[in-house]
Amino acid sequence: MSIFRANMVNYIGKLCLAPMVRSGELPNRLMALRHGADLVWSPELVDKKLIQVTRVVNNTINTIDFVTQEPHGPKVAFRTYPKEEKGKLICQIGSSDPDLAVEAALKVIEDVDGVDLNCGCPKPFSTHSGMGAALLSTPDLLCSILTNLVEKVGKPHNKPISCKIRLLNNLEDTRDLVDKICSTGIANLTIHCRQRGMRNRQEPIWHYLAEIIPQIQSKGVSVIINGNLQSRSDLAYLQELFNNDQIGGMLAESAEANPTVFSEQPWTQDKAVEEFYTIAKEFGDIYAGSKFMMLNMIPGKSQYYRRIAQSRTFEEMGVIIKEISEDKEDKFIHKILNKDLQKQRCLTQEEFVEHMEKRKTVMEQLATKKHTVNDHEGEKRRNPDSNNSHIEKNKKGRFNDTNENASVSSVAV
């Protein structure tokens, strides 16, 4: 049975910012919240690292910092701003050990509203040590980590435990796994609707959902759907399609490109980067992290993309941001950057609404399995051994070019 209690954060019908290494740091989370995100996930924090942190109250910027001692000095591993994040922050951990997971979660539990276990990252840095998507192949271990978290962290601290998985290669196996996971006492299960070998540029698989969503909810566990959702209206339509307003949605790459996309009326990129810059400076974000985010938010075709890429300090970045705010010419920066699988589009506010309207057809096809174009079955037909051998090929480096040249934000995690 789920340990859900009335005074805990609840995930029902919520629109959430996904856990994203690098792209889910404090400035992006605050922007997402200010523009309507209901809940935000931290980037994955690996248990062995989290165990080493010291909690520091930062009275200068009113944050709680979790700091590690590195050879070159102290480093903030995780920073939260309770004034705006309290009641809305889920900390995601990476672990393959029930005891280490608990030890790590206890370090942060008083300062977050829930703990999530990453069971979806297919990258070798995660899977080689049995973490992330590797846990999908060791369900007993996965469930023992969750049970330990529920009993030793969730219950004593009155905080929910959740986890994020990918789909398995067939419906039956996915259903079995979901049953096991839901019996650990977790409060929420997030499903990234892609299989382990799939990349973010592939259309998610939705035709399992009609069975899986009620299966999860019937155990008293809420469900959040992730995979190429792009806006609040996408979540509304997903709920309509499945006739279920309790389904939550999670945005990753669309919110990485424009964190204001949680709002009914997202901002254009010029305004979004200006706000991001102000928040990043105020909260002492590291420059490399802010630059990474800016390069996700500035359209590649804008003249400002190269300028930001060449900048080296917040001061230099500030000069460019000021120019952006005064610009009348650039054709791309005054539009909304929308990412739909591998395609990047710059849309006016009206075009954005039209694009979301058109997506309803795609979503309908996904839900009813009529899709054939960019789907996983199609991928298998073109490349019959695409699933597991994709990972093998990655290991041998045959897809290295694709991976390394992929845009920073098309990491399949």
Ligand SMILES: Cc1cc2nc3c(=O)[nH]c(=O)nc-3n(C[C@H](O)[C@H](O)[C@H](O)COP(=O)(O)O)c2cc1C
């Ligand atoms: C830059 C980046 C970092 C990510 N880091 C994590 C992570 O730390 N934990 C996790 O569970 N998923 C991570 N993901 C995966 C996303 O949470 C999400 O499952 C995936 O991008 C699919 O959602 P989307 O189609 O909306 O982008 C990451 C994705 C990106 C693009």
